[in-house]
Amino acid sequence: xxxxxxxxxxxxxxxxxxxxxxxxxxxxAITVFQTxxxxxxxxxxxxxxxxxxxxxKELLEAQPAMAPLFHLCNTVLLAIADAKTVEQIQKDCQEAxxxxxxxxxxxxxxxxxxxYELIPPGELIFAYSFSSTVVSSLLAARAKGRYFRVxxxxxxxxxxxxxxxxxxxxxxxxxxxxxxxAMSLVLPNCxxxxxxxxxxxxxxxxxxxxxxxxxxACKELNIPLYALAGSEKIVGDERLFEFEKHExxxxxxxxxxxxxVRVLNHQFELVPFNLLSGVVTEKGILLEKDxxxxxxxxxVHDSLKLEPVTF
Amino acid sequence: xxxxxxxxxxxxxxxxxxxxxxxxxxxxAITVFQTxxxxxxxxxxxxxxxxxxxxxKELLEAQPAMAPLFHLCNTVLLAIADAKTVEQIQKDCQEAxxxxxxxxxxxxxxxxxxxYELIPPGELIFAYSFSSTVVSSLLAARAKGRYFRVxxxxxxxxxxxxxxxxxxxxxxxxxxxxxxxAMSLVLPNCxxxxxxxxxxxxxxxxxxxxxxxxxxACKELNIPLYALAGSEKIVGDERLFEFEKHExxxxxxxxxxxxxVRVLNHQFELVPFNLLSGVVTEKGILLEKDxxxxxxxxxVHDSLKLEPVTF
Numbered sequence: 001x002x003x004x005x006x007x008x009x010x011x012x013x014x015x016x017x018x019x020x021x022x023x024x025x026x027x028x029a030i031t032v033f034q035t036x037x038x039x040x041x042x043x044x045x046x047x048x049x050x051x052x053x054x055x056x057k058e059l060l061e062a063q064p065a066m067a068p069l070f071h072l073c074n075t076v077l078l079a080i081a082d083a084k085t086v087e088q089i090q091k092d093c094q095e096a097x098x099x100x101x102x103x104x105x106x107x108x109x110x111x112x113x114x115x116y117e118l119i120p121p122g123e124l125i126f127a128y129s130f131s132s133t134v135v136s137s138l139l140a141a142r143a144k145g146r147y148f149r150v151x152x153x154x155x156x157x158x159x160x161x162x163x164x165x166x167x168x169x170x171x172x173x174x175x176x177x178x179x180x181x182a183m184s185l186v187l188p189n190c191x192x193x194x195x196x197x198x199x200x201x202x203x204x205x206x207x208x209x210x211x212x213x214x215x216x217a218c219k220e221l222n223i224p225l226y227a228l229a230g231s232e233k234i235v236g237d238e239r240l241f242e243f244e245k246h247e248x249x250x251x252x253x254x255x256x257x258x259x260x261v262r263v264l265n266h267q268f269e270l271v272p273f274n275l276l277s278g279v280v281t282e283k284g285i286l287l288e289k290d291x292x293x294x295x296x297x298x299x300v301h302d303s304l305k306l307e308p309v310t311f
Numbered sequence: 312x313x314x315x316x317x318x319x320x321x322x323x324x325x326x327x328x329x330x331x332x333x334x335x336x337x338x339x340a341i342t343v344f345q346t347x348x349x350x351x352x353x354x355x356x357x358x359x360x361x362x363x364x365x366x367x368k369e370l371l372e373a374q375p376a377m378a379p380l381f382h383l384c385n386t387v388l389l390a391i392a393d394a395k396t397v398e399q400i401q402k403d404c405q406e407a408x409x410x411x412x413x414x415x416x417x418x419x420x421x422x423x424x425x426x427y428e429l430i431p432p433g434e435l436i437f438a439y440s441f442s443s444t445v446v447s448s449l450l451a452a453r454a455k456g457r458y459f460r461v462x463x464x465x466x467x468x469x470x471x472x473x474x475x476x477x478x479x480x481x482x483x484x485x486x487x488x489x490x491x492x493a494m495s496l497v498l499p500n501c502x503x504x505x506x507x508x509x510x511x512x513x514x515x516x517x518x519x520x521x522x523x524x525x526x527x528a529c530k531e532l533n534i535p536l537y538a539l540a541g542s543e544k545i546v547g548d549e550r551l552f553e554f555e556k557h558e559x560x561x562x563x564x565x566x567x568x569x570x571x572v573r574v575l576n577h578q579f580e581l582v583p584f585n586l587l588s589g590v591v592t593e594k595g596i597l598l599e600k601d602x603x604x605x606x607x608x609x610x611v612h613d614s615l616k617l618e619p620v621t622f
Contacts, residue, residue, distance in 0.1 A: 154565070156467060156490040162565065169571030178575040179467040179564050181491045181521030185577055210492030213524045216531055253490050254465070254473065260480030264489040266496055 004054040010035055011055070015062035018158035018248070018267065021131040022198040022233065023104055026068035029059050030097045033076055037090050045086050052076060052093065053303065060304075065206055065243030065268040067199040067233040070304070072100050077301040100232075107230025108133055110282025112140040115194065118226060118280070123191040124149045124176070126183070126223070127168075129208040130160035131196020133228045138194075139171040149174040151186040155210055157253045157265065180210050184217055193218050197227040200279055201240035202291055204272040205229065215275035224277040231281045234294040238306040243268035315365040321346055322366070326373035329469035329559070329578065332442040333509040333544065334415055337379035340370050341408045344387060348401050356397050363387060363404065364614065371615075376517055376554030376579040378510040378544040381615070383411050388612040411543075418541025419444055421593025423451040426505065429537060429591070434502040435460045435487070437494070437534070438479075440519040441471035442507020444539045449505075450482040460485040462497040466519055468564045468576065491521050495528055504529050508538040511590055512551035513602055515583040516540065526586035535588040542592045545605040549617040554579035 010032050014025055032055055041051035056073040063069050079096035083089040115137035119125060127134050127150050138150065150168050152175060155161035165175045178186060187193070193214065199206035205227045218225040250263030257263050273288035286294075321343050325336055343366055352362035367384040374380050390407035394400040426448035430436060438445050438461050449461065461479050463486060466472035476486045489497060498504070504525065510517035516538045529536040561574030568574050584599035591597075 154467075156465075156492065165572050166569045169569055172571070175572045176575060177565065177568075177572050178577075179491075179520075181467060181524055182575065182577060182580075184523040184580060185520065186575065209490075209496065212495040213492055213528060216527045217524060220527055254488065257488075258477050258480055260483070261476050261486045261488050264487060264493065264497065266489075266493060269493075269495060 004051065004058070006039070007036060007051065007054050007058055011058040011062050014059065019130060019160040019163055021129075021133065021196045022066040022068050023108065023196075023230065024132045025063055025066050026072050026104060026232075027101065029069055029072055030101055032059065033093060033097055037093055042086055042090070045084060045089055048086055048089050049080060052080060052089075056304075060242075064245045065198045067235045067239070068104065068230070070235060070239060071232045071298075072097075074301050074304055075100050077303060078299065081301070103232060104230060107232060107282040108136050111228050111230065111280050112137040114280050114285065115226075115228065116141045116144060116146060118192055118224075119146050119148050120191050122147060124151055124186075124189050126151050126187060126190040126193035126214075127164060128153065128161065128183075128193070128195040128211060128214050129155045130164045131228065133230070134194050134196050135164060135167050137228060138168060138173060142171060142173055149176065151176045151178075151190055153178055153180045153183050153210070155208055156180055160208070183214060187217050187221055187223060190223055193223055193225045195225070195227055197229045197233060197279070198268060199240050199243065200227070200229050200234045200291060201237050202288075202295060203237065203240065204270050205276065205279060206240060206243045206268050206270055209266060209269050211271050212269050212275075215271045219275055225275070226277055226285070227271070227279045229279050229281055231283055231294055234291060234298070236295050236298070236300075238308050240270075242306075243270075315362065315369070317350070318343075318347060318362065318365050318369055322369040322373050325370065330441060330471040330474055332440075332444065332507045333377040333379045334419065334541065335443045336374055336377050337383050337415060337543075338412065340380055340383055341412055343370065344404060344408055348404055353397055353401070356395060356400055359397055359400050360391060363391060363400075367615075371553075375556045376509045378546045378550070379415065379541070381546060381550060382543045382609075383408075385612050385615055386411050388614060389610065392612070414543060415541060418543060418593040419447050422539050422541065422591050423448040425591050425596065426537075426539065427452045427455060427457060429503055429535075430457050430459050431502050433458060435462055435497075435500050437462045437498060437501040437504035437525075438475060439464065439472065439494075439504070439506040439522060439525050440466045441475045442539060444541070445505050445507050446475060446478050448539060449479060449484060453482060453484050460487065462487045462489075462501055464489055464491045464494050464521070466521055467491055471519070494525060498528050498532055498534060501534055504534055504536045506536070506538055508540045508544060508590070509579060510551050510554065511538070511540050511545045511597075511602065512548050513599075513606060514548065514551065515581050516587065516590060517551060517554045517579050517581055520577060520580050522582045523580050523586075526582045530586055536586070537588055537596070538582070538590045540590050540592055542594055542605055545602060545609070547606050547609070547611075549619050551581075553617075554581075
């Protein structure tokens with residue numbers, strides 16, 4: 001990959017980003033493709049295609065859990081497949097990027113409308129980790145005159161939950177915040193819980209670690225829990241389990257690891273559908289039975305096909 | 312309380328200690344009583360009694376969740392009740408302290424024997440937060456030739472789980488460690504889970520925050536969860552709920568709290584009996600039905616009686 005060292009560098013901030021949700025990361029990946037399109041390889045069509053393929057590879061390795069990134073890459077590869085000239089590749093790619101960005105924004109707006117209906121006026125609601133979809137939906141509900149308070153937790157180790165708390169407080173939403181395991185103390189006062197997610201598939205949704213315990217607690221306490229996700233987050237099982245690759249250095253959890261201790265730092269986990277009240281998408285609130293049709297209708301570029309998962 | 316400023320100072324390290332378990336704290340409180348016994352008030356019996364009462368008050372305010380501390384204070388007050396001279400107070404108090412310390416040590420040894428039987432050879436077991444009883448039981452099992460590995464998490468915000476990991480690793484037990492909400496990723500590989508506890512009462516056990524989510528996850532995953540507790544941790548309901556007083560500054564969770572965000576930092580929570588496999592005491596493994604007789608036979612000094620809890 002030495003040939004594409006500059007692309008590797010370009011993707012670095014996305015690789016190191018543990019604070020942003022999947023939709024945000026996809027928006028930033030659009031900029032990566034735009035940079036590559038006018039980069040050193042843009043003199044020759046085959047070289048440009050190879051460079052865009054290299055960017056796809058880098059992006060998917062950087063954030064293997066994030067479905068919108070996969071769909072963005074898939075869209076780009078399908079769009080440029082038949083282009084023969086540099087100009088045609090650039091035109092097709094740019095169109096694909098713009099369409100994808102519009103889809104992301106439309107999804108977010110559609111989800112916000114549905115979330116508004118799910119927030120009981122005057123109540124405390126719970127929000128986990130950071131998700132631009134959750135933040136924009138809650139801020140939109142507040143702007144539409146819905147009054148509510150939010151409880152959130154920090155989301156160790158990257159503490160992107162603090163980012164959510166800050167953005168909501170800056171939007172005049174009153175926030176009560178605590179550490180992750182203390183969610184058990186605030187949840188009994190919450191009427192509903194929301195989380196973003198990185199992937200949706202037949203077995204459930206993938207989101208930051210902590211989501212599974214949140215889901216268990218919500219079930220025990222009879223609190224509805226919704227994952228918010230544009231339909232661009234739906235993927236097949238073989239892609240869904242890519243999140244297991246996302247392991248970070250143990251030193252990010254414990255700086256001076258003592259001898260004899262091994263520190264695990266996994267970022268994502270699966271929350272099965274039986275622990276969720278539904279996935280709020282721009283097309284409506286989806287349940288387990290609704291996911292299959294979205295999974296099977298997605299056309300995947302040959303180079304992005306993975307071996308089927310066997311259970 | 313200005314009169315007893317020196318006692319307030321003496322108790323300070325115990326007040327600030329978020330890393331030690333209840334049995335450890337009680338052992339350190341013994342030293343506080345010994346210091347007070349020979350302090351500036353030891354010239355006159357009434358003054359000495361008043362100073363010991365002041366130490367009791369300070370200790371119970373410092374760590375309201377810890378039952379052994381309550382029983383230690385209760386034992387001291389009952390022991391010195393009828394003493395008329397300084398010498399008699401000192402003698403009665405010292406005897407009470409020595410008996411209590413012996414009881415703590417005997418309990419720990421008795422519990423360790425029972426824990427040995429609960430550890431399946433060669434398996435991974437889970438241990439939460441810090442408890443000297445859990446650490447000594449696991450080290451004793453290892454010393455007796457039982458081979459096993461331990462998974463643990465940090466226990467935000469005081470991170471006393473790291474102390475547990477370090478002490479076990481130093482005792483040649485292989486430890487896998489992660490952040491609290493990632494317990495969901497290691498628990499599926501564990502055969503049994505242990506936690507210490509600070510109080511046992513009719514509704515359940517009180518332990519560090521995080522214990523409730525651990526208990527929910529253990530129930531969902533069919534992993535037996537035992538709380539380890541000498542019978543000196545059993546108290547009445549009115550005393551059990553004292554843990555709710557133990558709130559720490561929000562800044563210990565988030566140093567620079569942004570405007571509009573309120574940060575909660577509660578330390579303890581209740582785990583109801585229906586989420587536990589049992590409480591391992593020196594007298595055997597106790598279930599919900601066994602607790603009542605221990606609660607009702609405890610004689611409480613008048614000055615330590617609390618209003619009954621009404622639900």
